[in-house]
Amino acid sequence: DAKTTQPNSMESNEEEPVHLPCNHSTISGTDYIHWYRQLPSQGPEYVIHGLTSNVNNRMASLAIAEDRKSSTLILHRATLRDAAVYYCILRESKNNDMRFGAGTRLTVKP
Amino acid sequence: NAGVTQTPKFQVLKTGQSMTLQCAQDMNHNSMYWYRQDPGMGLRLIYYSASEGTTDKGEVPNGYNVSRLNKREFSLRLESAAPSQTSVYFCASSYSTPTNEKLFFGSGTQLSVL
Numbered sequence: 001d002a003k004t005t006q007p008n009s010m011e012s013n014e015e016e017p018v019h020l021p022c023n024h025s026t027i028s029g030t031d032y033i034h035w036y037r038q039l040p041s042q043g044p045e046y047v048i049h050g051l052t053s054n055v056n057n058r059m060a061s062l063a064i065a066e067d068r069k070s071s072t073l074i075l076h077r078a079t080l081r082d083a084a085v086y087y088c089i090l091r092e093s094k095n096n097d098m099r100f101g102a103g104t105r106l107t108v109k110p
Numbered sequence: 111n112a113g114v115t116q117t118p119k120f121q122v123l124k125t126g127q128s129m130t131l132q133c134a135q136d137m138n139h140n141s142m143y144w145y146r147q148d149p150g151m152g153l154r155l156i157y158y159s160a161s162e163g164t165t166d167k168g169e170v171p172n173g174y175n176v177s178r179l180n181k182r183e184f185s186l187r188l189e190s191a192a193p194s195q196t197s198v199y200f201c202a203s204s205y206s207t208p209t210n211e212k213l214f215f216g217s218g219t220q221l222s223v224l
Contacts, residue, residue: 032211043200043215044153087152093212097168098143098204098213100153 002068004088012078020073020104023089027068032091034098035062035073037084044087046099047073083108116201116216121216123191123223131186131219133201138143141148143168143213146197159184175213189224204216 024033025094034049038055048055051069055062061074063091075082087103116146117132133141140161145153145168155168159178173195175187184203188195202213 027136034211036213043202043218044213045215046212047213085152096210097155097158098168098202099155099169102152 004090004101005105006086006088006101009107011107011109012075014080014108014110015077016083017062018075018106018108019073020076020086020088020106021070022072023070024088024090025069028092029068033062033064033068033071034061034089034091036087036089036100037082038087038103039081039084045084047089062108078106078108081109082106096097112176114203114214114216116199116219118163118219120220121222123188123221125192125223126208127191128187128189129191131199131201131221132183133185133216134183135138135201135214136182139195139203139205139214140181142150142178143173143202143204144184144186146170146195147199147200147218154158156186156199160162161175192220193223195221196223197221 035047036044037047038044048060050062050107085105087100087101099108114135143158144156147153154170156174157176159165162181165176177185198218199217200218204213
């Protein structure tokens with residue numbers, strides 16, 4: 001099964017950009033890359049997803065490497081409310097399930 | 111717009127007791143999921159249902175059963191609860207198309223098994 005590797009934790013200063021990396025070296029050509037985040041004491045929420053091209057939305061940007069073996073979630077200006085666990089997930093074309101790993105715990109310092 | 115609703119929010123069981131966690135969504139989604147999250151850990155998939163009438167095992171299905179009652183509702187049953195099943199349980203739903211697998215989560219059920 002395709003899997004992702006993320007750092008356990010990262011720190012950022014408020015109002016600075018944050019780059020959260022994810023490795024997925026066994027990704028297949030039809031697997032989508034998804035990012036979710038989980039704020040304290042809440043269920044996860046969708047952030048962004050993509051296949052090959054970089055993607056932007058109101059929450060974040062997703063930069064996908066040309067070989068698709070890695071991706072980076074970019075928060076352009078971190079706020080204290082962005083402190084959360086961020087999950088990088090592969091939506092495998094062969095399965096209908098979505099499996100979360102341990103994620104990256106982002107701490108934002110004022 | 112309620113989204114994904116889970117009941118109950120909290121539950122305490124004794125070892126060996128049974129219970130059913132309820133989940134309903136009002137977004138006309140095809141797929142529904144049950145996850146568990148142990149303290150300090152990521153989410154692990156228990157079961158999912160790609161469409162009404164189908165269910166499939168996830169990573170940790172042992173000790174659980176599910177029912178996709180209709181398109182809206184997906185329940186999770188613990189037949190004989192064990193302390194190892196103490197966890198927070200999340201239900202989720204999605205449209206489940208290749209280009210749109212955006213999951214919407216409920217607020218969770220905190221279950222303690224003594």
